[in-house]
Amino acid sequence: MLEIREVSKSFGEKRALDKVSMTIADGTIYGLLGPNGAGKTTLIRIITGITMPDSGEALLDGKQVSLDMARRIGYLPEERGLYKKMRVGEQIQYFARLRGMSQQEAREETEWWLKRFEIETWKMKKIEELSKGMAQKVQFITTVIHRPQLLVLDEPFSGFDPVNALQIEEEIKRLNREGTTVILSTHDMESVETLCKEISLINQGRIVLQGNVEEIKNREKENLFEVTLLTAEGKKTEVLKKADGETNNEFLARISKEGEVTEFKEKLPSMNEIFIKTVS
Amino acid sequence: MSNIGLIIGHEYWTRVSKKSFIIITLLTPLLMIATMALPAWLMTRSDTEEKQIVVIDKSGMYGDLFVNDEVYTYIYSGGNIESERKNHSEVTGFLYISGDLTADSTAVTFYSDKQASAETVNHLRRTLNQRAEQQKIDASGIPELKEIMKSVKADISVRTVKFDESGKEQVTSAELAEIMGMLSAILIYMFILMYGSMVMQGVVQEKSNRIMEVMVASTRPFDLMTGKIIGVALVGLTQFFIWVVMLLISGSIIAVALGSHYGLNINPTDMMQAAESLQQNGMDTEILTAVLGYDFKKMLILFVLYFIGGYLLYSSLFAACGSAVDNETDTQQFTAPLTVFILFAMYAGIYATNHPDSQFTFWCSMIPFTSPVVMLVRLPFDVAWWEIVLSLAILVASFIGSTWVAAKIYRVGILMYGKKPSWKEIWKWVKYK
Numbered sequence: 226m227l228e229i230r231e232v233s234k235s236f237g238e239k240r241a242l243d244k245v246s247m248t249i250a251d252g253t254i255y256g257l258l259g260p261n262g263a264g265k266t267t268l269i270r271i272i273t274g275i276t277m278p279d280s281g282e283a284l285l286d287g288k289q290v291s292l293d294m295a296r297r298i299g300y301l302p303e304e305r306g307l308y309k310k311m312r313v314g315e316q317i318q319y320f321a322r323l324r325g326m327s328q329q330e331a332r333e334e335t336e337w338w339l340k341r342f343e344i345e346t347w348k349m350k351k352i353e354e355l356s357k358g359m360a361q362k363v364q365f366i367t368t369v370i371h372r373p374q375l376l377v378l379d380e381p382f383s384g385f386d387p388v389n390a391l392q393i394e395e396e397i398k399r400l401n402r403e404g405t406t407v408i409l410s411t412h413d414m415e416s417v418e419t420l421c422k423e424i425s426l427i428n429q430g431r432i433v434l435q436g437n438v439e440e441i442k443n444r445e446k447e448n449l450f451e452v453t454l455l456t457a458e459g460k461k462t463e464v465l466k467k468a469d470g471e472t473n474n475e476f477l478a479r480i481s482k483e484g485e486v487t488e489f490k491e492k493l494p495s496m497n498e499i500f501i502k503t504v505s
Numbered sequence: 506m507s508n509i510g511l512i513i514g515h516e517y518w519t520r521v522s523k524k525s526f527i528i529i530t531l532l533t534p535l536l537m538i539a540t541m542a543l544p545a546w547l548m549t550r551s552d553t554e555e556k557q558i559v560v561i562d563k564s565g566m567y568g569d570l571f572v573n574d575e576v577y578t579y580i581y582s583g584g585n586i587e588s589e590r591k592n593h594s595e596v597t598g599f600l601y602i603s604g605d606l607t608a609d610s611t612a613v614t615f616y617s618d619k620q621a622s623a624e625t626v627n628h629l630r631r632t633l634n635q636r637a638e639q640q641k642i643d644a645s646g647i648p649e650l651k652e653i654m655k656s657v658k659a660d661i662s663v664r665t666v667k668f669d670e671s672g673k674e675q676v677t678s679a680e681l682a683e684i685m686g687m688l689s690a691i692l693i694y695m696f697i698l699m700y701g702s703m704v705m706q707g708v709v710q711e712k713s714n715r716i717m718e719v720m721v722a723s724t725r726p727f728d729l730m731t732g733k734i735i736g737v738a739l740v741g742l743t744q745f746f747i748w749v750v751m752l753l754i755s756g757s758i759i760a761v762a763l764g765s766h767y768g769l770n771i772n773p774t775d776m777m778q779a780a781e782s783l784q785q786n787g788m789d790t791e792i793l794t795a796v797l798g799y800d801f802k803k804m805l806i807l808f809v810l811y812f813i814g815g816y817l818l819y820s821s822l823f824a825a826c827g828s829a830v831d832n833e834t835d836t837q838q839f840t841a842p843l844t845v846f847i848l849f850a851m852y853a854g855i856y857a858t859n860h861p862d863s864q865f866t867f868w869c870s871m872i873p874f875t876s877p878v879v880m881l882v883r884l885p886f887d888v889a890w891w892e893i894v895l896s897l898a899i900l901v902a903s904f905i906g907s908t909w910v911a912a913k914i915y916r917v918g919i920l921m922y923g924k925k926p927s928w929k930e931i932w933k934w935v936k937y938k
Contacts, residue, residue: 273722275721275722292724292725295723300722302718302719304718307714308714309714310519311519319515320719320723322511323508323511323723
């Protein structure tokens, strides 16, 4: 379990994080949302032990996170980077070894991942010979090669074509099923909807929205319904608002005067809408 | 567990296995030899192209002087330049002697269509000089003048003999000491500058490649910095030892080749014998004895120690500079003071070759920023052991200090992108806890 307790961090005059708290249970996929410059990267750097908070603490299984935990955490930063002159195989093994794997283990894991992504032929290629998308794939492998318990992914899908993005998504899901806790920082609300159970929305260094995705949607709903009516002019679908204090039956009775209701569904706001509404 | 070992290995192998490293390591000594040998080789090659020179002797005194040889063919003529030019269009030039050269040494001119080569003019001048001198000697009326002049010529060379610790005399050469000191000083200066900036480039590249964030999430910044510094130092030492080995091999090859060339029996393992042989050839044995009396082993060990010390001091600061900026063009602002220190060390070293025992030189060989260069210059002039030990101790203490400060700057700097920090901000980084 990862616990963030009242973490604050300032850079000079600027307050990047202001008493941010969250609890991330083992085995979940947790969404970290927020506009650019909200403080997500700072929070991620505190979670990964790269920077220390001014006050508050980040605890992984009850212990203060530090660089000594590097081997339990896998971090994919938003700004990707690899040693351009190194070969793919060497590169992956180097990162595996930096995070505590033995030479033997590192070699075996590298082979396994290259095979899994069907890119064994890249092994001897230098990073600079790869396309951006190919390099991203290698970068993903370097992030998960040491089988971390906590995976922190900052915009993991950017730079991938739809096919590869789907493959990465499947891998994230698989790792999660096998017990890896995932923190997903992204602007891609669609992937938040499909992957995340819980989220925190940060704006200007503060948490402005937090909790279970379904609960948040229900909380943020605006009594909108998607209704399909069969009228004299034909079939039409529209979004209608239920009046305050009106029950569903009363609402249904009111709209059925216009025609026969063939479909009636409450319209929950998308994460995208919630994001825009909350942040702006 | 620390990752320093892994990082050293990575930094070392990625550099040593580069094609450019192998090529530069192998080619540099060859290039150096070539730049030294080429002018010498060119000097030995005289122009063998045949030259025709028309001699117009108005004085009538030098008619028999110029004798045809392999290169020069002379045509005597009594006409004037204009008419001779029409007659001889293919010749190299015209030597016009207008009067008695013992009376007027400027009474000779060489005309040509193309710029006359220095070699040709010198050859003519030498020939005329000899004749004019001989004429003057003859005119003096003293028959043995030539012998007298030879006997009054003085050629003095000062032998330098140093008393060693046991009071025994030891032949030395001040020139040799100077050369050896200067050579190692230049080498150490080059190495510190070269490998110091290599460390800095490495840091800047990791930053601009954006690999830094992944790295610092995997290992401590201190490990990353020291791993890189040590890795690059090993690259430098590897290069240095390859050069030493190449030098030794080519040295013995040259010795053997010279020996067979002069028909001498030079055995590289028995250099004293070689010295004797060379003496028969008219070479100054004393320099050779001095070379042999020179303590190369001590010099080599101290060179390596001072290189490591000076390198660690400077490269940690170079690493800090690299961490403060995003791209290589911005590094200048921060490296300028370092470059000034290194340059100052170089100038102090040049000064020290002429004043090895001055107060200024002594202090420069203690100050860690200059001691690696200056102490190496002083070494051949016999430095007391306590001075060497003290200067090395100061050097070690300072690089520990500089690494500590650099690590603090580095730790903050590597994750800073965008605006270039000011000196004030960097000082703040040092004070962060």
